[in-house]
Amino acid sequence: MSTAILDDTTTRPATGSIPTAGPDVEITGPIRERYEEILTPEAIRFVAELHHRFAGRRHDRLADRMRRRFEIGNGRDPKFRKDTAHVREDARWQVAGAGPGLEDRRVEITGPTDPKMTINALNSGAKVWLADQEDATSPTWRNVIEGQLSLRDAIRGELTYTSPEGKRYEVTATETPTIVMRPRGWHLVEKHIRFTDRLGRQMATSGSLVDFGLYFFHNAQALIDSGRGPYFYIAKLESSEEARLWDDVFSFSEEYLGIDHGTIRATVLIETLPAAFEMEEILFELRDHCAGLNAGRWDYIFSIIKNYRGRGARFVMPDRSEVTMTVPFMRAYTELLVKTCHKRGAHAIGGMSAFIPNRRDAEVTQRAMEKVSADKHREAGDGFDGTWVAHPDLIPIARAEFDAVLGDRPNQIDRKRDDVKVKAADLLDVHIGRPITAQGVHDNVSVAIRYIEAWLRGQGAVAIDNLMEDAATAEISRSQVWQWIHQDRTTEDGTPITREYVEQLIQQTLAEVPRTATDRFDDAAEVFREVSMGDDFPTFLTTVAYAKFLTDED
The missing domain is CATH 1.20.1220.12 (Malate synthase, domain III)
Structure with a gap:
C-alpha cells in the first residue's frame, strides 16, 4: 500500500505517485493508473476545506442521531415538531425545483458507477441516471476512485470499456439521461483518505464529503456547459438540521468555484423514520437547492425495524416479502411524501421495485414485468412524478404507466393531494398481521x-x-x-x-x-x-x- 501526502507545489505526477497540498490530508490508498486525474492537489485542497468547515457539524449531527434512537428505544415516539410548525403552516415558500435536464423524471435508472454499468445506464433510454456511490456500490478504494473516473469520462463523452472477454462498450445513445450522483451518507467514512484538523487531530474523512467534493470539483462546470448541472441524491438524512448542513455545503461549494448560488439541485431520499416526520422542514432548509424527495422504501423499512427493534411484539414485522408498499404504514408514508412535495413545488419520485427480469427464464421475467407494472401503476396513480428501475428492460414497463398518467406533461406537481390526511399514528402503525x-x-x-x-x-x-x-x-x-x-x-x-x-x-x-x-x-x-x-x-x-x-x- 502506497502512502502520499499531498503538496500543492508539485505538478501532476507519473502513475503510482501523487503530489501534495499541505499537511491536512494524507492518502493511504494505492495509487493506480489515472488516479492522479481525480486526486489532484486542487481537488484535495477543496476536500480538505470541506472538512475544515463541516466535519465538526457532521459529528454533531451523528450524535443527534444516536440520541434520537435512544429516545425512541426508550418509548418516546417521533412526532411532527412543534418548534417548526411555522414552517409547515407558511404556505408561501416553494423550493427551487427542477434544474435544466431534470424537468421530466418519469423513469430513472439506478446503478453503480463502474464503466460497464455507466455505459449501460447512459444507453438505457431513462430520463435520469442515479449514479450510485452509496448503497449500490461497495466502497472499496478502487470503486470509490474509479467510479469518479467513470463519471468524469462519461460527462466529457470519453468513456469506453472493453470487457475481459474482449467485448467493447461505448455510449451510442443520442440523448443520454441526466446524471444525479448519490454520495455516501453522513455515517460512512473514507479510511483511505485521512484528514488532520486545525487542532492536530487526525481522522478518517467523511465518505459524503469525499464523494461529493471530488465529483463536484471536477465536473460541476462541465455539467453546466453541457446544459445540465451538478445534481445529487442525498441519502440517509434523519433531520432538517442534517439538510441544513448539506445546504451549507452546497452554498460554500458554489462560492468556492464561482458558480451561481442555487445551481446545485438535490433530491433527498426520505428513507428513515425520523425524516418522514420532517419532510417539509427538510425541503425548507434545502429550498434554494432542492428539486424533490424520493420514497426510499427499503431503507425506510430498515429504519423502522432499527428504531423499534426493542419495543416489543407490536413492532415486529413478518417475512420481508410481506412488507409491501400497500400495507397501511407504507401507504401513509408515500402519500404524505407526494402531498408534501407538490405543496412546495418539488418532484415526488417513487422507489425501486426489487423484481428484475431473467433473460434465461421467461416465466420469471413475465412475473417481474407484472409486479413492476403494478408497482408503477400505483405510484403514477398516487401522484408521483417519476420512479426508479434497476434494469434497462424495465424502463418501457415503468414509462408506459407514467405516460398513461402524464401524457405530454413533464410531471404532475399541480396535483396537490389535499385529500391526504396523515397523522403520526398512521406512520407508526406497523402491524401487518402475517x-x-x-x-x-x-x-x-x-x-x-x-x-x-x-x-x-x-x-x-x-x-x-x-x-x-x-x-x-x-x-x-x-x-x-x-x-x-x-x-x-x-x-x-x-x-x-x-x-x-x-x-x-x-x-x-x-x-x-x-x-x-x-x-x-x-x-x-x-x-x-x-x-x-x-x-x-x-x-x-x-x-x-x-x-x-x-x-x-x-
Whole structure:
C-alpha cells in the first residue's frame, strides 16, 4: 500500500505517485493508473476545506442521531415538531425545483458507477441516471476512485470499456439521461483518505464529503456547459438540521468555484423514520437547492425495524416479502411524501421495485414485468412524478404507466393531494398481521450472507433469487433476524427463532452456495453473525464490514 501526502507545489505526477497540498490530508490508498486525474492537489485542497468547515457539524449531527434512537428505544415516539410548525403552516415558500435536464423524471435508472454499468445506464433510454456511490456500490478504494473516473469520462463523452472477454462498450445513445450522483451518507467514512484538523487531530474523512467534493470539483462546470448541472441524491438524512448542513455545503461549494448560488439541485431520499416526520422542514432548509424527495422504501423499512427493534411484539414485522408498499404504514408514508412535495413545488419520485427480469427464464421475467407494472401503476396513480428501475428492460414497463398518467406533461406537481390526511399514528402503525415463516427466516439468512459476500468482493448491487439486492435490502434481512431473536419470536410452526436456530441456517447456507478458493463466504458469515446475532445492534452492517475487511485490502 502506497502512502502520499499531498503538496500543492508539485505538478501532476507519473502513475503510482501523487503530489501534495499541505499537511491536512494524507492518502493511504494505492495509487493506480489515472488516479492522479481525480486526486489532484486542487481537488484535495477543496476536500480538505470541506472538512475544515463541516466535519465538526457532521459529528454533531451523528450524535443527534444516536440520541434520537435512544429516545425512541426508550418509548418516546417521533412526532411532527412543534418548534417548526411555522414552517409547515407558511404556505408561501416553494423550493427551487427542477434544474435544466431534470424537468421530466418519469423513469430513472439506478446503478453503480463502474464503466460497464455507466455505459449501460447512459444507453438505457431513462430520463435520469442515479449514479450510485452509496448503497449500490461497495466502497472499496478502487470503486470509490474509479467510479469518479467513470463519471468524469462519461460527462466529457470519453468513456469506453472493453470487457475481459474482449467485448467493447461505448455510449451510442443520442440523448443520454441526466446524471444525479448519490454520495455516501453522513455515517460512512473514507479510511483511505485521512484528514488532520486545525487542532492536530487526525481522522478518517467523511465518505459524503469525499464523494461529493471530488465529483463536484471536477465536473460541476462541465455539467453546466453541457446544459445540465451538478445534481445529487442525498441519502440517509434523519433531520432538517442534517439538510441544513448539506445546504451549507452546497452554498460554500458554489462560492468556492464561482458558480451561481442555487445551481446545485438535490433530491433527498426520505428513507428513515425520523425524516418522514420532517419532510417539509427538510425541503425548507434545502429550498434554494432542492428539486424533490424520493420514497426510499427499503431503507425506510430498515429504519423502522432499527428504531423499534426493542419495543416489543407490536413492532415486529413478518417475512420481508410481506412488507409491501400497500400495507397501511407504507401507504401513509408515500402519500404524505407526494402531498408534501407538490405543496412546495418539488418532484415526488417513487422507489425501486426489487423484481428484475431473467433473460434465461421467461416465466420469471413475465412475473417481474407484472409486479413492476403494478408497482408503477400505483405510484403514477398516487401522484408521483417519476420512479426508479434497476434494469434497462424495465424502463418501457415503468414509462408506459407514467405516460398513461402524464401524457405530454413533464410531471404532475399541480396535483396537490389535499385529500391526504396523515397523522403520526398512521406512520407508526406497523402491524401487518402475517406470520413469520421458516422459509422467511431462511431467506433472510441466505440472502444477507450471499449479498455480504458479493459486497466484500466489491459488488454493491447483486441479483439474488431474481431480486435486485443492495445494502438496504440486506439491512432489512439482518435486522429482522436480530429483532426476531431478541423479541423471542417463533415461526408459524412454533419453532423458536434463537441464535442456535439461526446458526443452523448459516451452516445450511454455507453448504448450499457454490464455493471457490477465493470466495468470501466465511468472512460474510462472520459479519452476519455480528450484525444479526450479537447482544448489541450495529447501526449499519456496512460500517462493520468496511472496518473489518475493506480498509486494508484494496
